[in-house]
Amino acid sequence: MKTSDLQLLARAEVRDLASYNAGLSSEAVRKRFGLTRIAKLGSNENPLGPAxxxxxxxxxxxxxxxxxxxxxxxxxxxxxxxxxxxxxxxxxxxxxxxxxxxxxxxxxxxxxxxxxxxxxxxxxxxxxxxxxxxxxxxxxxxxxxxxxxxxxxxxxxxxxxxxxxxxxxxxxxxxxxxxxxxxxxxxxxxxxxxxxxxxxxxxxxxxxxxxxxxxxxxxxxxxxxxxxxxxxxxxxxxxxxxxxxxxxxxxxxxxxxxxxxxxxxxxxxxxxxxxxxDEAHLHATLEHVAGERQRMAAALQAMDIHCVPSMANFLFFSTPFNAEAINQALLRQGVILKPWREAGYTDYLRVSVGSASDNDLFLEALANALATQQTRSA
Missing domain, CATH: 3.40.640.10 (Type I PLP-dependent aspartate aminotransferase-like (Major domain))
Structure with missing residues (x-):
């Protein structure tokens, strides 16, 4: 059977589905760009780890x-x-x-x-x-x-x-x-x-x-x-x-x-x-996220970046540029986010609240990416 015919074995609803965007792993980005330092901030994981x-x-x-x-x-x-x-x-x-x-x-x-x-x-x-x-x-x-x-x-x-x-x-x-x-x-x-x-x-x-x-x-x-x-x-x-x-x-x-x-x-x-x-460990997680989320949101605002107020462990923000272009620039610097691909939101990215050092790397990398895009569009 030809490869083109294999798809016909599936139900019509499945053939038309888009794949879920599960994001990139640290290993994939490390190997692709030859990096040692990775800030994985695309999947809303807890930087403190389990109890x-x-x-x-x-x-x-x-x-x-x-x-x-x-x-x-x-x-x-x-x-x-x-x-x-x-x-x-x-x-x-x-x-x-x-x-x-x-x-x-x-x-x-x-x-x-x-x-x-x-x-x-x-x-x-x-x-x-x-x-x-x-x-x-x-x-x-x-x-x-x-x-x-x-x-x-x-x-x-x-x-x-x-x-x-x-x-x-x-x-x-x-x-x-x-x-x-x-x-x-x-x-x-x-x-x-x-x-x-x-x-x-x-x-x-x-x-x-x-x-x-x-x-x-x-x-x-x-x-x-x-x-x-x-x-x-x-x-x-x-x-x-x-x-x-x-x-x-x-x-x-x-x-x-x-x-x-x-x-x-x-x-x-x-x-x-x-x-x-372990209620104490959960409380430590929530305190860390609340503090770092506020710090990150303030830093984005200082860059004139629109950031939606959040009660979760992530921030949803837009830039003047296509999200995928910003995403690629961030990946080259070892920062994994999730660029949004739904129609009407392709200038938005979602960033998880990570460790303080990972968040710092993200903010620095984003500033670099924005400067590069601005230079290219000038």
């Missing part, structure tokens, strides 16, 4: 890796239930919250269904529903980078099955206030499930003014799935573990019907339990 107890928990779990993991994540389920005040049967677990997004799309979406989300967006909020055959309606955020709640409500139709978006927004970093969230909940059709992606919850809940979204959504009586992850503030990105809180155990049962039986490995479960127990 000290995580390594010991992982080592203990490794002694039993010949055995299948607990398919129900009972120890972690009990720990999360106690911490969140949520009944254990209202929790679901995934190989990262991305795994749960994929399962949710396959469980609840069919051809001709609609999903309402926002743009700019987390790419998988588009990719997974499109793969299921659904239509995705992207509602642009305002010019100030805020949620356009009236436009989101106007986009809801009798075909809308999921209202799915992240707050804090990925990639923008802004959050939906209590009033806006309540307006969305009040407008949610009976046939529509809210999927509230709160991957960056820990960073936001450290900030004044961030509402208790879980309590608001629970009080609404609407069907929902609220997603969180151990990849970001808890620094377990390499282990892939996320979880969801559902409004009704039936939703958990439906999700469990399509998840792989052992989708969260033994080591990840043990690490998550250990990470969850």
């Amino acid at each position: 000290p107890a995580v390594a010991a928990a992982m080592a203990q779990a490794c002694s039993e890796i010949a055995l299948y993991p607990d398919a129900s994540c009972q120890t972690l389920r009990a720990a999360l239930s106690a911490k969140l005040g949520v009944p254990a049967e209202h929790l679901v677990f995934g190989n990262g919250s991305e795994d749960l997004l994929s399962i949710i799309s396959r469980v609840f979406l069919d051809h001709d269904d609609q999903v309402v989300t926002v743009v700019p967006s987390f790419g998988l909020h588009f990719i997974y529903p499109l793969a299921a055959g659904a239509q995705v309606i992207g509602v642009p955020m305002t010019a100030a980078g805020e949620f356009d709640v009236p436009a989101m409500i106007a986009a809801l139709t009798p075909r809308t099955r999921l209202l799915m978006f992240s707050s804090p927004s990925n990639p923008v970093g802004t959050t939906l206030g209590a009033e806006g969230l309540q307006q969305l909940l009040d407008a949610l059709p009976a046939h529509c499930l809210m999927v509230f992606d709160e991957a960056y919850y820990e960073y936001a809940q450290f900030e004044a003014g961030y509402p208790d979204c879980l309590s608001l959504i629970q009080a609404s009586g609407r069907p929902f799935i609220l997603l969180r992850t151990f990849s970001k503030a808890y620094s377990l990105a390499g282990l892939r573990i996320g979880y969801g809180i559902v409004s009704d155990p039936l939703l958990a049962d439906l999700i469990d019907r399509l998840r792989t039986p052992f989708n969260v490995n033994r080591v990840a479960q043990a690490a998550a339990v250990a990470a969850l127990a």
